[in-house]
Amino acid sequence: MTFPDNVSALLPPGHPWGQHILYLPQVDSTNTYAKALARRGAVHGTAVIAGQQSGGRGRMGRSFSSPAGLGLYFSLILRPHCPPQQLMHLTCAAGLAAATAVERACGISPGIKWINDLIVDGKKLGGILTELAIDPATKLVDYAIIGIGINCLQQREDFPAPLRDMATSLALCGAKIDIAEMAAQLIRALSALDECLLQDKAALMARFSEKCITVGKQVSLIRGDQVCHATALGIDPDGALLVRYADGRCEAVACGEVSVRGLYGYL
Numbered sequence: 001m002t003f004p005d006n007v008s009a010l011l012p013p014g015h016p017w018g019q020h021i022l023y024l025p026q027v028d029s030t031n032t033y034a035k036a037l038a039r040r041g042a043v044h045g046t047a048v049i050a051g052q053q054s055g056g057r058g059r060m061g062r063s064f065s066s067p068a069g070l071g072l073y074f075s076l077i078l079r080p081h082c083p084p085q086q087l088m089h090l091t092c093a094a095g096l097a098a099a100t101a102v103e104r105a106c107g108i109s110p111g112i113k114w115i116n117d118l119i120v121d122g123k124k125l126g127g128i129l130t131e132l133a134i135d136p137a138t139k140l141v142d143y144a145i146i147g148i149g150i151n152c153l154q155q156r157e158d159f160p161a162p163l164r165d166m167a168t169s170l171a172l173c174g175a176k177i178d179i180a181e182m183a184a185q186l187i188r189a190l191s192a193l194d195e196c197l198l199q200d201k202a203a204l205m206a207r208f209s210e211k212c213i214t215v216g217k218q219v220s221l222i223r224g225d226q227v228c229h230a231t232a233l234g235i236d237p238d239g240a241l242l243v244r245y246a247d248g249r250c251e252a253v254a255c256g257e258v259s260v261r262g263l264y265g266y267l
């Protein structure tokens with residue numbers, strides 16, 4: 001079992017975030033734990049890494065399968081103190097950083113299914129869950145949590161049965177992977193992102209559009225009981241998905257569930 005508890009040693013000497021990495025053998029959710037730390041004043045750049053999660057969380061109230069020693073379960077605290085409207089693209093930006101880290105750690109280049117899924121060979125390799133807290137007095141962001149889960153060493157039978165045809169891991173893709181090295185690459189990619197998050201938004205979103213496998217595809221948008229079919233045209237500057245419906249109407253979809261034709265069996 002690999003537990004990534006030596007990540008700071010794999011960062012460049014003096015890396016500003018190297019002194020603020022917490023290692024937990026087991027936790028309910030690194031995002032929940034990071035939120036509690038942030039409420040108690042944890043500094044910008046604090047990272048939480050767990051060997052296992054008993055209640056790993058995904059978007060839309062889903063769970064994230066987090067078996068012991070097989071994945072990277074990681075959350076980062078940022079304190080950008082800007083209006084929340086300036087961070088609408090945070091999930092996209094975090095997805096880009098995660099894809100960069102995977103590529104640097106093991107040479108596999110994941111695509112991104114809008115808005116938060118890392119995809120390799122049409123299957124889900126990992127996901128991003130970002131959460132914001134606003135300071136009621138200033139109306140600025142008090143803290144943002146970037147949660148990233150990456151399937152590293154799982155074999156097919158390590159995934160819950162309903163996920164086996166939809167999920168993959170770096171091992172299943174033939175990569176040799178060290179989870180601590182992956183975590184170090186993630187911290188490097190996220191700290192580079194932190195430097196351009198608010199200044200270079202247009203460039204970041206252009207890179208996201210290139211990586212996003214949803215663009216140009218037929219998609220189904222699920223809202224409550226309703227399913228609408230559309231063509232994904234692109235990504236707007238805040239990370240919303242631009243779609244055109246069959247009747248010609250166009251819309252920017254900011255949140256919700258989107259299935260991509262041909263992915264995970266949607267045909």
Ligand code: BTN
Pocket residue numbers: 028029030031032053055056057058059060062064072073074075116126127128129147148149150
């Ligand atoms: C998704 O698939 O919708 C997002 C999954 C995000 C999972 C990561 S694992 C580390 C962090 N802690 C959590 O509880 N969730 C995120």
